Amino acid sequence: MQNPYAKxxxxxxxxxxxxxxxxxxxxxxxxxxxxxxPPPNPDSYQQPPYHGEQSEKAIRPASGWRDVWALILWxxxxxxxxxxxxxxxxxxxxxxxxxxxxPSQTQYSGAVFGTGAxxxxxxxxxxxxxxxxLYFLLANAFPRFMIIATFIGSIIVYFGVxxxxxxxxxxSAAIVFLIFSCLYLAAxxxxxSRIPFATVMLETICSITxxxxxxxxxxxxxxxxxxxxxxxxxxxxxGAYQTWFSTTSNNARLNLAMVFLVFSYYWTSQVISYxxxxxxxGLYATVYYLNDTVRHPILGSLRxxxxxxxxxxCFGSLLIAIVNMVRYFLQxxxxxxxxxxxxxxxxxxxxxxxxFQGIFEWFTYYAFxxxxxxxxxxxxxxxxxxxxxxxxxxxxxxxxxxxxxVLFMGGLLVGVLSSLLGFIYLQAAQPTFNQNGGMTPVVVxxxxxxxxxMFSSIATVISSGVATTFVCLAEDPDALRRTxxxxxxxxxxxxxxxxxxx
Numbered sequence: 001m002q003n004p005y006a007k008x009x010x011x012x013x014x015x016x017x018x019x020x021x022x023x024x025x026x027x028x029x030x031x032x033x034x035x036x037x038p039p040p041n042p043d044s045y046q047q048p049p050y051h052g053e054q055s056e057k058a059i060r061p062a063s064g065w066r067d068v069w070a071l072i073l074w075x076x077x078x079x080x081x082x083x084x085x086x087x088x089x090x091x092x093x094x095x096x097x098x099x100x101x102x103p104s105q106t107q108y109s110g111a112v113f114g115t116g117a118x119x120x121x122x123x124x125x126x127x128x129x130x131x132x133x134l135y136f137l138l139a140n141a142f143p144r145f146m147i148i149a150t151f152i153g154s155i156i157v158y159f160g161v162x163x164x165x166x167x168x169x170x171x172s173a174a175i176v177f178l179i180f181s182c183l184y185l186a187a188x189x190x191x192x193s194r195i196p197f198a199t200v201m202l203e204t205i206c207s208i209t210x211x212x213x214x215x216x217x218x219x220x221x222x223x224x225x226x227x228x229x230x231x232x233x234x235x236x237x238x239g240a241y242q243t244w245f246s247t248t249s250n251n252a253r254l255n256l257a258m259v260f261l262v263f264s265y266y267w268t269s270q271v272i273s274y275x276x277x278x279x280x281x282g283l284y285a286t287v288y289y290l291n292d293t294v295r296h297p298i299l300g301s302l303r304x305x306x307x308x309x310x311x312x313x314c315f316g317s318l319l320i321a322i323v324n325m326v327r328y329f330l331q332x333x334x335x336x337x338x339x340x341x342x343x344x345x346x347x348x349x350x351x352x353x354x355x356f357q358g359i360f361e362w363f364t365y366y367a368f369x370x371x372x373x374x375x376x377x378x379x380x381x382x383x384x385x386x387x388x389x390x391x392x393x394x395x396x397x398x399x400x401x402x403x404x405x406v407l408f409m410g411g412l413l414v415g416v417l418s419s420l421l422g423f424i425y426l427q428a429a430q431p432t433f434n435q436n437g438g439m440t441p442v443v444v445x446x447x448x449x450x451x452x453x454m455f456s457s458i459a460t461v462i463s464s465g466v467a468t469t470f471v472c473l474a475e476d477p478d479a480l481r482r483t484x485x486x487x488x489x490x491x492x493x494x495x496x497x498x499x500x501x502x
Contacts, residue, residue, distance in 0.1 A: 088239025121234030128454030281372035418451025
């Protein structure tokens with residue numbers, strides 16, 4: 001399969017190895033060109049043809065912006081979010097308090113969120129930031145340990161939740177979690193043979209991040225932006241409740257505003273994460289095909305992510321945001337129903353939607369790797385990803401699931417700890433806006449949303465490297481043989497099918 005990066009006239013120097021095994025028979029030709037140059041060959045490859053700007057040209061996407069309609073739609077969404085923010089924050093500023101609640105601004109009475117609620121939201125964002133960065137450092141320092149420990153930890157957590165639900169006589173959720181706990185235990189037994197390859201992949205990605213600190217900087221910048229946006233969102237939520245909440249009306253305007261705010265938050269958060277993913281995917285692909293010949297590969301990759309590929313990022317993020325909104329509403333419905341039959345049905349539907357969400361996010365991640373590597377729009381990239389998935393089989397998903405389990409448990413841990421922080425605040429402070437406990441689900445869910453969003457930004461540094469490396473391996477395994485022969489042999493021994501041509 002042709003190397004998507006080889007566009008320049010220096011291809012004869014860059015792509016010799018595949019025919020190389022056939023040349024030793026004619027000695028005159030082999031000695032003239034290939035006897036001594038295997039060491040010099042990288043030199044000729046490193047200097048004129050693929051150094052600096054010419055290397056950037058080799059990975060530049062086709063001219064023209066992709067999926068422009070999605071970019072325009074996202075800009076309209078952002079403008080509407082800013083408009084709602086202005087209305088909500090204007091009320092918030094005029095009703096600032098140091099603690100407790102603030103009366104609503106409607107004609108009806110009612111106590112709503114105050115500055116104390118915003119403080120807990122802001123603290124959740126800060127705690128999520130610290131925990132996310134700490135988890136990232138542990139994954140870099142102990143990759144194999146984190147894979148095994150988080151897999152076992154997942155099983156313990158699932159069984160622990162099952163026991164808790166049984167003790168609370170929440171039978172529907174207990175049965176569902178018991179089934180999933182047993183399936184997860186069986187999956188660990190079935191997939192244990194794939195742990196070595198997952199370890200190789202994770203160690204490789206971590207070594208690249210250490211060699212290119214700009215990847216970690218990109219993750220931190222994304223995390224800072226995500227934190228700032230989460231704090232902004234928290235302020236707007238508080239202001240929205242102060243502006244439109246009522247204890248005597250149906251709160252239609254508040255409900256409409258919250259639906260839009262949550263959807264917009266999901267969409268923009270995904271855009272932030274996927275801009276980081278596409279940027280990092282370009283870096284990892286450059287290292288894969290060109291080794292270390294480009295001094296700052298992340299600069300060109302960031303430029304493409306924010307220009308020609310930005311519409312495709314908005315398109316894919318929109319689809320993920322819709323799925324997240326469905327799960328959000330199902331969670332709210334489950335938390336606010338006392339009907340055991342309805343609760344059981346909602347729990348089943350939530351599990352099904354969760355499985356679909358996991359598969360869809362996995363698929364989208366590989367599609368965005370294709371966007372970064374080949375410069376395609378989202379749909380063509382998704383189609384290429386689907387063909388790749390069929391060619392490689394289910395083992396590709398298993399590999400990503402093992403590493404993804406490390407990231408999933410990290411996001412779950414950060415989200416749960418952030419939501420626990422919100423719950424402890426409500427129990428300890430007992431603010432007036434939550435005297436009857438009606439605001440507890442809202443506070444807990446917002447804190448969980450903030451914490452998990454914090455982690456998703458920093459986890460992109462690892463997950464984008466895994467997805468991009470696998471796509472590059474599937475498209476052109478020979479490139480890895482040229483650039484990193486030792487790693488190629490290690491992967492071939494661990495998982496031979498990956499290095500076979502598609």
